Amino acid sequence: xxxxxALRDVVFLAxxxxxxxxxSFLVVPLVIALPIPxxxxxxxxxxxxxxxxxxxxxxxxxxxxVIVVFFxxxxxxxxxxxxxxxxxxxxxxxxxxxxxxxxxxxxTNAVLLAAGLYMPLxxxxxxxxxxxxxxxxxxxxxxxxxxxxxxLGGTALxxxxxxxxxxxxxxxxxxxxxxxx
Amino acid sequence: xxxxVFLLSVARPLHPLLSVACAVVALTFGLLLRDASTLLPFxxxxxxLFIIVGYGALLARAALIxxxxxxxxGALAAxxxxxxxxxxxxxxRISLLGLTTALAWTIDxxxxxxxxxxxxxxxIVAIGLLITVRSIPTLVGEAxxxxxxxxxxxLSLQRTPPRILYRALVVPLLIRxxxxxxxxxxxxxTRAFTGDPHATVYRPVALQGRDYGVAxxxxxxxxxxxxxxxxxx
Numbered sequence: 001x002x003x004x005x006a007l008r009d010v011v012f013l014a015x016x017x018x019x020x021x022x023x024s025f026l027v028v029p030l031v032i033a034l035p036i037p038x039x040x041x042x043x044x045x046x047x048x049x050x051x052x053x054x055x056x057x058x059x060x061x062x063x064x065x066v067i068v069v070f071f072x073x074x075x076x077x078x079x080x081x082x083x084x085x086x087x088x089x090x091x092x093x094x095x096x097x098x099x100x101x102x103x104x105x106x107x108t109n110a111v112l113l114a115a116g117l118y119m120p121l122x123x124x125x126x127x128x129x130x131x132x133x134x135x136x137x138x139x140x141x142x143x144x145x146x147x148x149x150x151x152l153g154g155t156a157l158x159x160x161x162x163x164x165x166x167x168x169x170x171x172x173x174x175x176x177x178x179x180x181x
Numbered sequence: 182x183x184x185x186v187f188l189l190s191v192a193r194p195l196h197p198l199l200s201v202a203c204a205v206v207a208l209t210f211g212l213l214l215r216d217a218s219t220l221l222p223f224x225x226x227x228x229x230l231f232i233i234v235g236y237g238a239l240l241a242r243a244a245l246i247x248x249x250x251x252x253x254x255g256a257l258a259a260x261x262x263x264x265x266x267x268x269x270x271x272x273x274r275i276s277l278l279g280l281t282t283a284l285a286w287t288i289d290x291x292x293x294x295x296x297x298x299x300x301x302x303x304x305i306v307a308i309g310l311l312i313t314v315r316s317i318p319t320l321v322g323e324a325x326x327x328x329x330x331x332x333x334x335x336l337s338l339q340r341t342p343p344r345i346l347y348r349a350l351v352v353p354l355l356i357r358x359x360x361x362x363x364x365x366x367x368x369x370x371t372r373a374f375t376g377d378p379h380a381t382v383y384r385p386v387a388l389q390g391r392d393y394g395v396a397x398x399x400x401x402x403x404x405x406x407x408x409x410x411x412x413x414x
Contacts, residue, residue: 007305007376008366014309015362018316022324025317033250035258035271054355071313074306078285080278081205082212133212165347169355178356 009059010067016055017071023047037130038123038151045119045155049162050169052115057170058179060105065095065114082129090121108167116160123148123155192235196392197293198300203399204281210403211277214410217269223406224276230402231280234395239283247279290314298382305376312365323357324350 005013027044055068069091076083094117102110127148173179194200207227214220231240251272259268294311298304328338331349341349 007369007374008363010305010309011312011366011369012359012362014312015316015320015358015365017309017313019320019358021313022317022320026321033253033257035254035261050351058359067309071309074310075313078201078204078288079282080208082208169352172352173355173359178359 004061004063005059005067009061009064012058013055013064013067014071016051017068017075019051020044020048020068020072021075023051036151037127037148038155041119041123041126042151042155042158045159046162046165048119049115049159049164050166051162052118053111053163053166054170054173054179056105056111056115057108057167057174060111062095062099062104064105065098065118066091069118082126082133086122086126086129090118090125093121093125094118112160112163112167115163115166116156119159120152120156123152193391194287194289194292195234195395196386196388197288197296199388199392199396200284200288201293203395204284206399206403208277208281210406211274214273214406216410216414217266217273219406219410220270220273220277222409223402224273224280226402226406227277227280227399230395230398233398234391236284236287239287240280243279243283247276247283251275251279292386295382295384296386298380299385303376303378304374304380308369308374308376316361319361320354320358323361324354327353327357 023044027047028040031039031043052065052068056064066088069087073084073087073091076087094114097117098105098110098114101113105111105114170179195203211220211223214223228240228244231237254275255268255272258271259265290311293314294307297307297310327350331337331341334349336345336349338346338350
């Protein structure tokens, strides 16, 4: 899959992955103590939507989202395979959905959909993995799904808002000549 | 910065792939344990293993952050319906995650990239991972510099409206990300990096006797805890 991408595209996607990780390391510790499923997806979702939208605007090829989340996942794999699996599965699903609907990333709506869907999907996938390997706390929350639904809704809202901001920012950067596809 | 502190606390790091493998095995096994009476001894055994292999200073530094955090999350989990069992399990799992994360921070990214090349990973994946890990402190530093520049102009992160913050912080940071990526790509191209899978590895990293010993000790710990659980359930 990497062979289809130019070296400078892969380097850019690796730097975007570093940016996403930096955001996670700064934001997630603020909410890590809250035992609410999906809260760790909610906190950085605005920034993830924004950065993924910019990445997809610059590299408009199928596989871009998967490469970014793969690099994020590789770093997280050193700490926990659960985080790796959550990120990569959500990335693949988001990419598949966006490409199934729009076929490519040439339309901005495809970028918006892929960038916006990723974080809500990580919340869903992490809940799915949590049901398999989770303890009594996850079981308690699964018995009360009303706790998870607002978190998922908030994640989707923030993520799509971030993606929309990313599209606007991308247009500005393109006009300024900074962002070249 | 945190990684540098953790890396410096280890005199002789383990083989990078062994560290990743140990983290994966320990976390997977810990997640499979359904009882606090086996999970907590497993975490304690893992901490003992850290001390045996010379990671005592790392363990002490990690414990200062992980133990209070795990206790807090465990207490919250207990209050939110998990009960004492749920609280203890959460405490154990967060402690385990803290130990595996501390182990991950000891991995030198350059060594990991070399090992990945040795085991046949595409060069572009190895270099991508290296760029990702190495860029995190650079980007955090850039964000701090932009924040300082904002403060010089009388803007603070807390009191500035989001619309201004977007212009003053997000836009410059993204431009910096783009220029950083451009200069890194240019640096790789000028050093003739083509992603050739047949390229040789500079200073190959080999497994040492100590690495085999650590793997054996971890296996003994896993088998021991699994046997105890099997015997008592």
